[in-house]
Amino acid sequence: MSTGALFGDDQHEEELLFRFAVDRINSDSTILAQTTLVPQIERVDHFDSFHANKRVCSLLNNGVVAIFGPSGLSASSSHTQSICDALEIPHVETSWDFQIQRDDLSINLYPKTVVLAKAYIDLVKAWNWKVFAIAYETNEGIIRIQEFLKEAERHDWQIFLYQFKPGKPYRDTFWEINKSHSKIVNIVLDVKHENLVNVLRHAQQVGMMTEIHSYLITSLDLHTVDLEDFKFGNTKISSFRLVDVISPELQDLMSQWSLLASKIGKKHILPPKYILTDSALVYDGVKLLATALQDLDQSQSVDGIQPISCENGSPWLYGSSLINYMRPITFRGITGLVGFDQSGYRSNFALDVMSIFPDGLQKIGYWTENSQVNGTSSLQINSDMMKQYSVISMKNVMLRVTTIISEPYTMWKESAISREGNQQYEGFAVDLIEELSKIMGFSYRFQLVKDNAYGIKDENGNWNGMIGELIRNEADIAIVDLTISSKREEAVDFTQPFMNTGISILFKKPTTKVTTLFSFLSPFQNIVWIYVLGAYISVSTILFIVGRLTPYEWDDPHPCRQGDNVLENNFSLINSFSFTIGTMMQQGSAVAPKAMSTRTVAAIWYFFTLIMISSYTANLAAFLTVEKVIYPIEDAEGMASQTQIKYGCLGTGTTKAFFAESKIPTHQRMWAFMKNNPSVFTKSNRDGIERVQKSNGNYAYLMESASIEYKIERDCNLTQIGGLLDTKGYGIASPKDSPYRNPLSHAILKLHENGILLQLKDRWWKQKKGGGKCAEETKKSSAVNNLSIDHVGGVFVVLLGGLTLSFLVAIFEFIWKARKSADKEESVIDEMIKDLRFAFACQSKTKIVQKNDDFVKDKFSDSCPPQYGSDYNTIY
Template sequence: MCNTLEIPHLEARLEPSRDPGHLFSVNMHPETSQLTRAYLDLLKLLKWTRFCVIYGDQSDLLLLQDIIQAPLQNDVEITVRQAKRGTMRETLKEIDKKGIRKILAHLNVDDTYMLLKSALQVGMIDPSHHYIFTNLDLETINLDDFKHNAANVTGFRLISREDPRVQDILHQMETYQVYSGSKILNSTHPRIIKTETALMYDAVYVLAHAVQQVDASTRLRLVNLSCEGDQAWAFGSSLYNYLNLVEMEGLTGRITFDRGRRYEFRLDVLQLKDTGLKKVGEWNPTDGLNFTSRQDMITSSSVFSNKTLIVTSLLEPPYVMVRKSEFPLIGNEQYEGFCIELLESISKIVGFKYKIELVPDGKYGALDKDGMWNGMVLQLLEKKADLAVTSLTINYVREQVIDFTKPFMNLGISILFKRPREESPGLFSFLNPLAIEIWIYVIAAYFVVSLIMFVLARFSPYEWYNPHPCNPDNGVMENIFTLSNSFWFAVGTLMQQGSDINPRAVSTRIVGGIWWFFTLIIISSYTANLAAFLTVERMVSPIESAEDLSKQTKIAYGTIQGGSTMTFFRDSRIPTYQRMWAFMENHEPSVFVKTSHEGIERVKKGNYAFLMESTMIDYTIQRKCGKFGKCEKQARH
């Protein structure tokens, strides 16, 4: 309508980039294309290669098209998500689950605060996460709940608070509030002017400058125009031209126009610090980004930045070990291991230096009987150390006094003990398939059967025969089952060989048949198991679970003195673990050890089971079991 009637139209809002040749409009707000350049310059400086773009509604998504489609780098991965008030936390959880730690958000003021609050609730406000907000009114949000969490929050503003004109307006606003009796809601929060308010303020002065110039050259006359007519305002073109010629300093900085579009403006880059949002740099269309503290933008904003932290730890392979070297080492170079490498990587990301100091008492940290802490936990509580980096187990009691990072390893309590040594086959290994009682019973049965055969053969007339069949009148009768033959008959049958001696009477045949059946079963079982006993190791573990340990007293068992495993058994209310704790506490000599190495050495000596974390047992089995024989790990508890 203004274009048709040639009436200059001043607006002060963010609009998608458009061709000014077809509009009779002058926009006080910087164009989307110019703001996009500022955001892209910051993304390139921070070297974001994987981040998420969050928008509010469809119009916000249109304004972000230049960023989404911009050729940042070949390996840049951009995820786009819409954030609604009802599903904001679910959206953030989805982003965090994907491992995305960088977020560019284009939201209104209320939704921006809601996003930060939701991120705080789901644990995404920390030095590892970085947020860039495109809303130019970030200063209007109360960020007191987030600035103490070492949050990485970056934003922009169009209003320079250091400008004397801005300070004068703010002073007038405060004076008016006091004079009129208006209640200042939060006196601790800095006085601010919203971007829209400042743009409207500047728009009035821009129009006043242009009208003054038009009126000075040609007497400006006002007329009534109809939307239904064809008449245009005669002074509209002149006023539009003079609006484009205005050059002035306003609350939003330098104001100049090119065909209705504002250029030569300046944006302040803000970073959230402990004291609130602070200016760390500037951006303008000509020079791009210029930082007063470039390190603040390159490294993550953190309370640890550029500080040297005291890190407490203790020697525990493979987490922390003494580095082997031909030359003497000092400082942090003395140590190596998984936790040392992890600490080095974290320090590079967060931007701090560190000094490693071993805990004096060599303990992880546990409550003693007097309710006092020891070990590394005590070092942290007394502020003798800033961080503890080691294989420190996360449990409920420790979480009451110190903070933990996310666990880098999940584990349980397992049992490490030495297996009985395998003995090589001996001279009498052939006896192993049957128990000693069975052998005694077989020998006894052999003698009994032999004697019974001898006695029955003597009483039965059918076992007596004429040794000279050709002489029927021979009065001498013989019995083949003499005492020696009876024993030989039983031996031959037992050895599955047989003999020429066979019973004739029914009674002796019944006894012989029973003996044959008995020897068939015994010899078949023996031959079936003999090869297996000579070639296959049969190791029956004396310990299969914590229940087995608690029911015996021959094998001693213990834990690290002052460790989380000892605390677990001491505070447990499960009967099995209570019995185990009573055994460990009252056993002499003491079953507790100072270090894992000492516990492993006791296991190597035998007759001792060591209770420790499963991952450490896995490491020990892989590295050391070959040196002192086979060892065994039982299930977690």
């Protein structure tokens, strides 16, 4: 069974892979086990369609089941496709084709133009290109890149089109790009792969292969090009690759190249380092055809094919069936997953993202397409590889850094000798740039902004200050306490913030300290005092009740007068309250508990007062020696609600813009006050700080909290009032679409992760230039915290537990005594009820009892003088 192929005189590799594929198919018993493929090859001229027609007809006369090629957008290819479609011979293509609709008898293994363009667009989006040029070689190139033009309007891209002029050096076009648009550093190149080296060399000759330039190559064969002259230039050169270089089948093919070449009589052809995409597609195309023939042969016999004449126009009977068997086939080839849609276009394939490094071309990610889900795609980029690329792209670059004198970011260096250049400055921003240069390898030169301004836009739309210098290309980056804002983002680009901050209030500490008449109450919070008072009343009341309840607190006031049937209780209501207050004040009491229950109450009260008095005494000393500072304003709301204290901010900057644009009522009232009193605005932060220092507490200054932290570390008379009114960040600014923005952002994130930025802040805020001066004073003058209920709550819990225990003991004593005192006529229950009624009547501290002989003997025998004996009552 024969299969035909048409190749040009320059397509030796494609022809070789075609023969290799046929030979390996014939050697594989699992495919076409009952027949073999016979390759039929004809040479064609891409531009001679008449000659190509004759070669196609010659193949058809030999009885081929399918025809491969010729590749490329030529008249020969179009004529071949038309003949195959008319005679129903499957036509297999392996090269780029711009047609939207395919013929019924054609199938193409090369990715569809629209899908490839989507891959390029996804890569441009990932790199955040906003302005770039597209340079193409042939007219077909404009078809390949037309999707870029469609996406430009959606994403606000600026695209400049250039076509290399036939017969003229490529450098002429690159000169034109560089001269017309000096800001263009991103270029999409659409040229033939055999011309790539020459094109890149011409770009290098005109200075457009530097660290800041990036190139996206539309050819899928960049991996076959020798890029030795460009891999050390730090230029980002990237492309996609369809060939799966790690495919086991491809590796086996490359290892047996010499053996396969000798079998087909091509011993002199050496194996290439990488094979072309078209060659790999030819190999996969033969495998696809063989698989379809096997499936067709299983359903119907196609042992042979009769020669077909181009003159009589009789089609092949099985051609349509064969092409229909080819389209649903899916297999893993040397170009990855091979599958097709209903139109005969390649679908569900993957592309490797390739970029050049000093070690050569390396894979940095992959792109996949899924035609089953609304044409969705996915792009995955190795972030570590991209970070390495970012570092490489700034090596040996000289950056012009604009800044402004602002403590502690950029300051004049104090020195006894004269200094020049970067040695004149020191500060947080200076150290930050130095750390970034160590990571990324660039050099820099500081320059002070000419008009001493950060940057605001005037009524004519012109920017001044550092922002203006970046826009006018007078500087490459700007660094200081430059706030990232939406308006500035419209004019310039910002890196990731290297410091987070927000607007706060700088105020002078009051010189007079305030003390109160009742400072002795300060050791405890008010709620604690309330709890103590409640505990005092509760314990006194419980002591009174327990004292009346227990029988062991009832004594005869005259124990030797046995005729008196009266008992007395010393724990009256007044005595109970007097007892608890006396013990609390550590003064004692004339009344002492006798029963176990009342002693329990007393013991737990002693413990409670011990803890409370000790805590109070320990905290009182600190409160009596520390004077509390009272601030006339506590926050922005308090400041906006008064008129005695004036407040203002920097006259040019984001703080003023924040209040002018804020929709919060408090901020709007503050802005109305400042707008009606223009004298509150200052020309610089230094002027605002000095105004606060010289004021007698009648001026507050609104500025970034980071700068406030720096000042209050050195001036102990200043303080920060309230929290942050907003949140913002300081970033490094660069011109729009600057190639330095992303690399610098990556480096700043690295400094964040390593803790370097925190170390720099501690160095310039708390160590150098008098930092940390007020730390000890802050510790000494810090207010003492009064004790809350959380500190002493456990003592109240113990007190409650002790009172509960005393109740239980009192009840036990009551029951025990009632049982002993009950006479024969009354039951124990009756005796208990009678005593309970008396105890809770609370009418008297004495009660009448019936004294029997046992009662007198037990109660008074040891109390009466022995000389009186039983007659003592009468004598007394």
